Amino acid sequence: MNLFARVLAIVLATTLSACATLSPAQRDRAAAIAEAARPTQVDCDRHDACAQPSPLRELAARAFVESSEAAPRHYALILDRGRDALLARINLLRSATTAIDLQTYIFYEDDSGQLVLDELLAAARRGVRVRVLIDQLAALEHVDTLAALAGVHRNFELRVYNPMFNRARTSYPQYALAAACCWRKLNQRMHTKLLLVDGAVGVTGGRNYQDDYYDWDPEYNFRDRDLLVAGPAARTMEADFEQFWNDGRSVRVEHLTDVGRRLLDAGVPPVPAPHFARPRRAQTMREEASDAALVRQRLADHALPVGAVDYVTDGPSKHADDGGSGALASRSLRGLIESAHEEVLLQTPYLVLSKPAQQMFRDLHQRERAPRVVVSTNSLAATDAFIAYALSYKYKRRYLREFGFHIYEFKPFPRDVPMDIEKPAGELPEPPPVGSGNEHAAPVAGAKRAGRARRDRRSVYGNGTYRAPLSREYGALRYGSSGANRPVPLRRGGVRVGLHAKSLVIDERVGVIGTHNFDPRGDDYNTESAVVIADPDFARALAQSIRRDIAPANSWVIARRDKPPVFSGLEYSLSKASEQLPLFDLWPVRYATSYEFVPGPACPQPLPPNAPGFRACYRPVGDFPEVRLGLKGLTTRIFTAFGAGLAPIL
CATH class of the missing domain: 3.30.870.10 (Endonuclease Chain A)
Structure with a gap:
C-alpha cells in the first residue's frame, strides 16, 4: 500500500x-x-x-x-x-x-x-x-x-x-x-x-x-x-x-x-x-x-x-442559526464604553478587536473631548496565544494613532501582582530589580543548567511533555497541531505568568468583570457573561487592581519608536500602507515598540506615553522583550504578515 x-x-x-x-x-x-x-x-x-x-x-x-x-x-x-x-x-x-x-x-x-x-x-x-x-x-x-x-x-x-x-x-x-x-x-x-x-x-x-x-x-x-x-x-x-x-x-x-x-x-x-x-x-x-x-x-x-448588580449574558440563543443576533454581552459592553467621558480602563489578555469594536474606538477617539483609553494586555513573552499576539502586534500603529490607546503589556515575571506562586525545587534565580539595567541579560551558566534540568516546558520550546492543546482556552487554531500555540521561549527560566483577566472600568463609576476577551470570538462565536456594577467604590477598587498590573514592575509601555533621522514621513506612509493589506504585510519596521521605566531624581513617578517627559524617563527594550528570538519570533512576524484573515476566529 x-x-x-x-x-x-x-x-x-x-x-x-x-x-x-x-x-x-x-x-x-x-x-x-x-x-x-x-x-x-x-x-x-x-x-x-x-x-x-x-x-x-x-x-x-x-x-x-x-x-x-x-x-x-x-x-x-x-x-x-x-x-x-x-x-x-x-x-x-x-x-x-x-x-x-x-x-x-x-x-x-x-x-x-x-x-x-x-x-x-x-x-x-x-x-x-x-x-x-x-x-x-x-x-x-x-x-x-x-x-x-x-x-x-x-x-x-x-x-x-x-x-x-x-x-x-x-x-x-x-x-x-x-x-x-x-x-x-x-x-x-x-x-x-x-x-x-x-x-x-x-x-x-x-x-x-x-x-x-x-x-x-x-x-x-x-x-x-x-x-x-x-x-x-x-x-x-x-x-x-x-x-x-x-x-x-x-x-x-x-x-x-x-x-x-x-x-x-x-x-x-x-x-x-x-x-x-x-x-x-x-x-x-x-x-x-x-x-x-x-x-x-x-x-x-x-x-x-x-446596590443594583446586572448580570449580562448571551445565553445559548447566541448559537442559533442567525448567529450574532444573540451577542448581548458584546453590545452591552460596547454601550458602556461609548458612555465614557473621562477614561476607559480595559484589561484583556488578547488585544484582537472585532470590526465593530474598532469602529467604536475610532469614533470615541474622534470626539472633541475624547476619553483616555488605557489597555492592559499580554506581551509576547507572557501570552499563551502567540498567534493572537501577532495580530495585535500588526495593528499597534492603528491602536496608538487612530484609537488613542495607552497600551501596557504584561511581563512574564511580574514583581508585584496579587498571586501566591510557589516556586518548585530547583527554581532559577530571581530576576534583577526593575531599573537595574540587567533585566534582559542572558542567563548565567548555572541558570542554564537549572533550566535544562527542570525542562521548563513553557520557557524552552520543544522540551518536556506539553499539556494537550485541547485543554487550552484561546482560539480554534490552537488545535492545528500539538505545538501550534505554546508560549514562546524566553531568555531565562522561571515560573511564568500570563494575563487572563477580563475587566473594564468606565470613569471609575462602573466596573465590569466577566468572561469576554473583547475580541471577535466573544462577539461572534463564544457565549459570554459579565457582571456590571455601577458603584464608585467598586469601580475604584477594580481600577486599582488593574493599575497595579500596569505598574512598571509588572508591565512594559508601548509607544512610538524614535523617528528615523531622514525620510520618517515616507517610512510611516509605507508602513501604514503595508498594514492595510490583508496579506503580505512585510514592512520590517513597526510603528511602536516596548519601553521600560527608568526611575531617577528627574523621573520619580511613571508617566503616560503621551507625556512630554516620557522619553527622558523610559528606555526602549525592543519589540519582544524577554523573548529568545528564534522560531517563535519568526513565526510571530509571519503571522503579522499573513495572518490578518484569522482575526475573526481568534
Whole structure:
C-alpha cells in the first residue's frame, strides 16, 4: 500500500469512527445502566444537608435581608488571588444546603480540578442537588471519569455542551474532520463561567478549573480575576444557567457515544480517588476552607456593599442559526464604553478587536473631548496565544494613532501582582530589580543548567511533555497541531505568568468583570457573561487592581519608536500602507515598540506615553522583550504578515 492509500485509509477510518453513534436502543440501555448504578442514600438527614457555616454564604443572607424590590442590596468581592478564588469555591461548596450549579469551559483533572470535583461529589452525597455543565472541547479528559460520573449518585448530573459528533472527547483527526464539515458549530463554544450556590451566591470571571488559574502550576500561571456576588442578582444567574442546562445542545453525559459505549461494555466504573501531585497543598486548602475565621478575615470582610448588580449574558440563543443576533454581552459592553467621558480602563489578555469594536474606538477617539483609553494586555513573552499576539502586534500603529490607546503589556515575571506562586525545587534565580539595567541579560551558566534540568516546558520550546492543546482556552487554531500555540521561549527560566483577566472600568463609576476577551470570538462565536456594577467604590477598587498590573514592575509601555533621522514621513506612509493589506504585510519596521521605566531624581513617578517627559524617563527594550528570538519570533512576524484573515476566529 502506497503512502497516499495509507493516508486515505486513515482518514476514512477516522471519518467512520467519528460519525458512528449509538442507536436509540443502545443510548437508552446506556442511560438505564447509569440510572441503575446511582446510589440514592445520602449521608445526612438534616434539612440543611449538614452544610458548613460560611461567612461567604452569610453575605447572601445579609444582602437579601437588606434588599427591597426598589433598592436591591448586594455584596461584591473581587477575587484577584488564585489561592483565594479556590478557597472561596471550596468554602461555598461546603455551605450549600439545596443546590449547586457549575458551568465552565475547562475542567481539567489536575490537583485543583480533582479537589473541586471531590467537593462536588461530597455535596451530592450529603443531599445537595449538583449540576455540572462543561463545554465539550475542554471537558474532563478521561472517558472513564465521565462514565463514572454518569452513575455516581442520584443528586449529581453532568452534561456536556455542544458535543462534536456526539462525543465527549475529540481527537486531533476528529477535530480536523469537524473543521472541514462543521466549522461554525465547532467554534460555537460555551465560554460562560459560573458557580452558583443555593441560588444566592455566584462566582464568575475568567477562571476555569485547572491549576494554572489558581497559582498552582509549577511553570505557567494566569493572572486572573473573578467576582463573587451575593444577593438578588444570583436569581438572574440561576435563570441563565437553566437556559443553558435545558438547551438542546447540553447533552447528558451517558448519552454521548464514547461514554455510552464504555457503559455498555463494562458498566459504570468506580469514581477514581483523587490522586494529587502535591497532596499536602490540597490538604491545606481543605483545612483552610473549614476555618471560618480565616475565610472571614481573608475574604468576607473585604466584600463591598453595592446596590443594583446586572448580570449580562448571551445565553445559548447566541448559537442559533442567525448567529450574532444573540451577542448581548458584546453590545452591552460596547454601550458602556461609548458612555465614557473621562477614561476607559480595559484589561484583556488578547488585544484582537472585532470590526465593530474598532469602529467604536475610532469614533470615541474622534470626539472633541475624547476619553483616555488605557489597555492592559499580554506581551509576547507572557501570552499563551502567540498567534493572537501577532495580530495585535500588526495593528499597534492603528491602536496608538487612530484609537488613542495607552497600551501596557504584561511581563512574564511580574514583581508585584496579587498571586501566591510557589516556586518548585530547583527554581532559577530571581530576576534583577526593575531599573537595574540587567533585566534582559542572558542567563548565567548555572541558570542554564537549572533550566535544562527542570525542562521548563513553557520557557524552552520543544522540551518536556506539553499539556494537550485541547485543554487550552484561546482560539480554534490552537488545535492545528500539538505545538501550534505554546508560549514562546524566553531568555531565562522561571515560573511564568500570563494575563487572563477580563475587566473594564468606565470613569471609575462602573466596573465590569466577566468572561469576554473583547475580541471577535466573544462577539461572534463564544457565549459570554459579565457582571456590571455601577458603584464608585467598586469601580475604584477594580481600577486599582488593574493599575497595579500596569505598574512598571509588572508591565512594559508601548509607544512610538524614535523617528528615523531622514525620510520618517515616507517610512510611516509605507508602513501604514503595508498594514492595510490583508496579506503580505512585510514592512520590517513597526510603528511602536516596548519601553521600560527608568526611575531617577528627574523621573520619580511613571508617566503616560503621551507625556512630554516620557522619553527622558523610559528606555526602549525592543519589540519582544524577554523573548529568545528564534522560531517563535519568526513565526510571530509571519503571522503579522499573513495572518490578518484569522482575526475573526481568534
